[in-house]
Amino acid sequence: GIQVEQSPPDLILQEGANSTLRCNFSDSVNNLQWFHQNPWGQLINLFYIPSGTKQNGRLSATTVATERYSLLYISSSQTTDSGVYFCAVEFNDYKLSFGAGTTVTVRA
Amino acid sequence: DAGITQSPRYKITETGRQVTLMCHQTWSHSYMFWYRQDLGHGLRLIYYSAAADITDKGEVPDGYVVSRSKTENFPLTLESATRSQTSVYFCASSEADTQYFGPGTRLTVL
Numbered sequence: 273g274i275q276v277e278q279s280p281p282d283l284i285l286q287e288g289a290n291s292t293l294r295c296n297f298s299d300s301v302n303n304l305q306w307f308h309q310n311p312w313g314q315l316i317n318l319f320y321i322p323s324g325t326k327q328n329g330r331l332s333a334t335t336v337a338t339e340r341y342s343l344l345y346i347s348s349s350q351t352t353d354s355g356v357y358f359c360a361v362e363f364n365d366y367k368l369s370f371g372a373g374t375t376v377t378v379r380a
Numbered sequence: 381d382a383g384i385t386q387s388p389r390y391k392i393t394e395t396g397r398q399v400t401l402m403c404h405q406t407w408s409h410s411y412m413f414w415y416r417q418d419l420g421h422g423l424r425l426i427y428y429s430a431a432a433d434i435t436d437k438g439e440v441p442d443g444y445v446v447s448r449s450k451t452e453n454f455p456l457t458l459e460s461a462t463r464s465q466t467s468v469y470f471c472a473s474s475e476a477d478t479q480y481f482g483p484g485t486r487l488t489v490l
Contacts, residue, residue: 273439276422303477315470315481358422365430366411366474367438370422 295359403471
């Protein structure tokens with residue numbers, strides 16, 4: 273199956289800092305999504321981004337499908353950004369394969 | 381509009397017992413999915429369904445059974461629970477590109 277690798281595994285930020293999370297995948301994919309899991313366990317879809325760049329407030333994402341990677345940018349981080357960020361790739365029929373996640377801790 | 385709900389939210393059971401986790405969505409999405417989340421593994425797909433009465437295995441289906449007699453419901457049954465099935469279980473639904481997740485069920489098998 274498709275391998276999805278996320279880096280770094282853990283990230284500690286001071287409030288207001290910027291950061292970049294990376295997702296590498298091993299094969300061509302139909303779709304790529306970024307999710308945020310908050311400290312209460314809820315998974316929220318951030319981006320559906322098979323290619324190109326999208327922005328949503330302080331978050332943005334870029335996927336370079338030909339080079340099999342995606343980046344998630346967090347700008348001016350806030351404590352509410354804490355949680356685990358997952359990259360997931362769709363290989364067929366809407367089935368997702370998830371990376372192990374990046375745990376982000378934003379300190380006030 | 382409740383979206384997607386799961387019940388129970390927490391469950392403790394014993395090895396060998398049958399357990400059913402419920403998932404209900406109000407959007408009439410065609411696709412529904414069951415994942416388990418374990419430390420160090422992210423989420424792994426157990427089973428999915430493309431429509432009522434259509435189900436298929438995911439990455440880790442052994443020990444689980446699903447059914448989908450109605451579009452809005454997708455129950456997951458552990459026929460004989462084992463300790464290795466202790467996990468957090470997430471249900472999701474989608475109509476096209478974006479998957480929407482339920483709040484999860486934390487299952488402990490003693």
